[in-house]
Amino acid sequence: MITGKNYIGNTTTANGNKTFKTFNPQKNIENEWTFTEATSAEVNKACELATEAFKTYSKVSGAKKAEFLRAIATEIENLGEELLNVYCLESGLPAGRAGGERGRTLGQLRAFANHVEEGNWVEATIDTAQPEREPMPRVDLRKMNVSLGPVVVFGASNFPLAFSTAGGDTAAAFAAGCPVIVKSHPMHAGTGELVASAIIKAAEKTGMPNGVFSNLNSSGIEVGQELVQNPKVKAVAFTGSLKGGRALYDLAGKRDEPIPVFAEMGSINPVVILPKALENRASDIAKTYAGSITLGTGQFCTNPGLILGIKSAGLTNFVNTLAEEIVNIEPSCMLHPNIAGTYEKNKDKALSQNGIDVLGAHSENVKPNFAKQVVTTVQGKTFLENSTLHHEVFGPYSLVVQCKDEAELREITSKLEGQLTGTVISDDNEISNYVNLIHELENRVGRIIFNGVPTGVEVCASMLHGGPYPASTDSRFTAVGVDSIKRFVRPFSFQDWPNDLLPAELKNSNPLGILRTVDGKKITDKI
Numbered sequence: 001m002i003t004g005k006n007y008i009g010n011t012t013t014a015n016g017n018k019t020f021k022t023f024n025p026q027k028n029i030e031n032e033w034t035f036t037e038a039t040s041a042e043v044n045k046a047c048e049l050a051t052e053a054f055k056t057y058s059k060v061s062g063a064k065k066a067e068f069l070r071a072i073a074t075e076i077e078n079l080g081e082e083l084l085n086v087y088c089l090e091s092g093l094p095a096g097r098a099g100g101e102r103g104r105t106l107g108q109l110r111a112f113a114n115h116v117e118e119g120n121w122v123e124a125t126i127d128t129a130q131p132e133r134e135p136m137p138r139v140d141l142r143k144m145n146v147s148l149g150p151v152v153v154f155g156a157s158n159f160p161l162a163f164s165t166a167g168g169d170t171a172a173a174f175a176a177g178c179p180v181i182v183k184s185h186p187m188h189a190g191t192g193e194l195v196a197s198a199i200i201k202a203a204e205k206t207g208m209p210n211g212v213f214s215n216l217n218s219s220g221i222e223v224g225q226e227l228v229q230n231p232k233v234k235a236v237a238f239t240g241s242l243k244g245g246r247a248l249y250d251l252a253g254k255r256d257e258p259i260p261v262f263a264e265m266g267s268i269n270p271v272v273i274l275p276k277a278l279e280n281r282a283s284d285i286a287k288t289y290a291g292s293i294t295l296g297t298g299q300f301c302t303n304p305g306l307i308l309g310i311k312s313a314g315l316t317n318f319v320n321t322l323a324e325e326i327v328n329i330e331p332s333c334m335l336h337p338n339i340a341g342t343y344e345k346n347k348d349k350a351l352s353q354n355g356i357d358v359l360g361a362h363s364e365n366v367k368p369n370f371a372k373q374v375v376t377t378v379q380g381k382t383f384l385e386n387s388t389l390h391h392e393v394f395g396p397y398s399l400v401v402q403c404k405d406e407a408e409l410r411e412i413t414s415k416l417e418g419q420l421t422g423t424v425i426s427d428d429n430e431i432s433n434y435v436n437l438i439h440e441l442e443n444r445v446g447r448i449i450f451n452g453v454p455t456g457v458e459v460c461a462s463m464l465h466g467g468p469y470p471a472s473t474d475s476r477f478t479a480v481g482v483d484s485i486k487r488f489v490r491p492f493s494f495q496d497w498p499n500d501l502l503p504a505e506l507k508n509s510n511p512l513g514i515l516r517t518v519d520g521k522k523i524t525d526k527i
Helices: 040-057 062-078 080-091 095-118 168-176 186-205 222-229 242-253 275-298 313-328 337-351 380-385 406-414 435-442 482-488
Strands: 006-008 011-013 125-127 141-147 151-154 180-183 213-216 235-239 261-264 270-273 306-310 357-361 374-379 397-403 419-425 445-450 489-495 516-518 521-523
Touching (some): 006 040, 006 186, 040 180, 040 222, 062 080, 062 095, 062 186, 095 168, 095 482, 168 180, 168 235, 168 482, 186 213, 222 242, 235 482, 242 261, 270 406, 275 313, 275 397, 313 357, 337 397, 374 380, 406 435, 435 445
Parallel strands (some): 125 516, 151 180, 235 261, 270 306, 270 419, 306 397
Antiparallel strands (some): 006 213, 125 141
16 A cells, blocks of 8 residues: 655654655546655654664675565565556556566566575685795785665666666665665655565565665655765665766765765667668668667667668668658657656757758657657768767657768767667678777777667676766666676775684685685685
8 A cells, every 4th residue: 555655764754744746647647646755854864774774784694685685576576466557557658568677676686686695796805824925924815895885776767666666776785785775756656665665574574674775755856965965875876867867976976975876877879780781671670770769658778869870872761761660650658747848858959950850750649748759860970060969868769860981980989978888780791891980889888789779678697787977977887787786885805804703705614605716716615
């Protein structure tokens, strides 16, 4: 049952006077539930509880954390159809997407459970003492990853489950041994509360300390700002706009003790279509990309917002087919009137730029909050001269840049801002003739795709979901997959520490049986 209250640890509270409701974009009406925004006192209490919980939770074994993570997954499953129904009412997304995203969320939680249960993620490294070494003896040094402290997670608008309350950021922080405070997204606060209740139940059933998790409601930016500025918070995870992510990053940097903000802030995901591919299968590529541009109403951070090609008959065929295909796709609902309004605003700004031509646009009337998809084109020289054309238009929009030659294509690629993905479409092994172009693209993206589409992010250990700024605030880390745990840990060394006082991961006997680097060799043996 949705109460509209905040979870401050395992206690629900609603002490504030500011309330709000979520919105059903399909029906264009408010939902029935009323949510109470967290007060400053409630924010502080959540941070205090998290700090106290950290003293215990950071020492919890990998096996016990795994039990907690699996229990969260089970409790989310136990929410049944109620969770999926509320998800759809608050997002406008179809039931199939709701079920799929729930499955991804459960899979993430269980993958992290397996990861911490195995234990190798701590990257234990031991250099044993060499008292007889000349000219100076060597001390005994032992290093491993340890948890940072309380983490604030901001729920994402476009993934009410997989990137929100119990999404990848929360799962990674829990796996690392960090308590989590979620700033629930106001567009799906009901979905967030239901998931929060599941996390609290799991924490209580597995004996986790009170304060290991809190969930705070907020319709504006004030609660988020207070959380980032609270000295007890040690890291922030955010998925959303460049404006929002950059604001949090700057705020965290101004603290007396600056903290890391791991923000994934979107991308236009350039797609380079090489000449032979355009010559051989321009129409097929165009049909594929019409589907990718409009998938999920274009509300993915990996949406292909920029397509690059060299002028040719094949490129002409591609843009003509793309224009035909894009208008034949039925428009779909966006997540919220605010997102639909921002899409129209950013789309109009892009269309108002000099040199932009509309290739294809849905022109018929649509229901409120439904997006009209558009594909446009521009000359390479114009794109280079106008940085406004580089900006993301969050929604079913894409820009085809027609380059005069390979040199211009390379110049454009080298001057792109940081991106989550880059895609190369190639035939007849022609990619081997574009080594320098591929090198330029690799330097601008976090993941490079061959003959595919960027939409779709596999959750696995090899996935890198991040990229050079402004795609993310730190290109060394991923926001997807078990390696995302590395955002919420720091390396820590023990020097000449008594063996019986060392963590299990570093003891001579290696009681956990993990893989360790001992005196330069990777072994599981005891010392």
